[in-house]
Amino acid sequence: WGPTYFDARHMFTFTHVYELPFGRGKRFGTDMHPVLMGILGNWQLGGILSLRSGFPLTIQGPDNSTTNSRGARADRIGTGGTIGDVGRGSKWFDTSAYRITAARTFGSAGIGTERGPGLKQYDFSIQKQFPIGDRYRFEFRAEFFNLTNTPQFNAPVRSVSSATFGEITGAQGERQGQLALKFYF
Numbered sequence: 730w731g732p733t734y735f736d737a738r739h740m741f742t743f744t745h746v747y748e749l750p751f752g753r754g755k756r757f758g759t760d761m762h763p764v765l766m767g768i769l770g771n772w773q774l775g776g777i778l779s780l781r782s783g784f785p786l787t788i789q790g791p792d793n794s795t796t797n798s799r800g801a802r803a804d805r806i807g808t809g810g811t812i813g814d815v816g817r818g819s820k821w822f823d824t825s826a827y828r829i830t831a832a833r834t835f836g837s838a839g840i841g842t843e844r845g846p847g848l849k850q851y852d853f854s855i856q857k858q859f860p861i862g863d864r865y866r867f868e869f870r871a872e873f874f875n876l877t878n879t880p881q882f883n884a885p886v887r888s889v890s891s892a893t894f895g896e897i898t899g900a901q902g903e904r905q906g907q908l909a910l911k912f913y914f
Contacts, residue, residue, distance in 0.1 A: 739782035746775040771858035776876075781848040783884075785841030786822075790889045793830045802836030803827040803889035811844060815897050821846065821885035824895035846882040846897065850875050868911045878904040 750756035752770025761769070790803035807826030814820055822843045830836045853876040859867040875881075881902030886893045 741778075741780040743778040744776070746773060748773045767859070771860070773856050773858075775854045775856075777850075777852045779848060779850045779852075783845035783847045786843040786845050786884060786887055787840045788827050788836075788838045788842060788889060789887050790827075790829050790836050790838075793832050794835050795833060798835070801830075802838045802840075804830045804834075804836050805838040805842065809842060813846075815846075815882060818896070820895040821897050822895055824889075827889050827894075829889055843885075845884040848881055849879050850881065850902065851877050851879075864914070866913045868909075868913065870909045870911070871906065872909075873904060873906045875902050875904045 748755075749769075749772040751758045751772070752761075752766055753759060755770070758766065758769060787800075788803045788805070790801050792798045792801035794801065805826060806828055807823065809823045809826035811822050812820050827838060852872070852874050854870060854872040856868060856870040859869070861867070879902070880900040882897045883899040883901065885895050885897045888894060
């Protein structure tokens with residue numbers, strides 16, 4: 730185990746929990762009818778907003794150096810840069826800035842010269858307490874992960890010798906939900 734290093738300029742997380750002000754002991758509805766209290770009281774909303782920049786990408790190439798290198802890199806011949814296009818035939822970064830190395834040479838592309846797609850996700854929860862006397866209670870909870878259904882794109886193909894070099898060929902992170910009911914005793 731060791732410390733985790735990250736650049737704080739490239740990540741942001743915001744969490745919140747808000748208890749609705751309705752019900753016994755709250756700002757509104759302290760003296761409301763018990764049936765109405767059962768419907769409107771004891772609700773809580775929560776969420777997590779996650780924003781991340783993409784991971785650094787190292788552009789790979791075949792090992793033409795004949796040294797059996799496990800980290801063979803491509804030659805860098807231009808400035809490169811993120812284009813940000815997604816879809817079949819679209820390039821995430823400028824692939825014309827890289828080429829396959831010449832025989833018996835090492836690639837000149839540096840480590841982490843491009844950045845992959847970032848992450849934008851909002852997770853949301855809503856819960857309600859149903860007290861039963863002073864000691865027992867039920868808790869209903871609904872949670873939604875990636876509520877906005879924002880696609881989380883995989884890293885683009887980094888191999889300069891691939892037919893899909895620079896393309897994003899997959900995504901993940903579809904919206905998911907779950908319900909839970911707990912009994913506290």
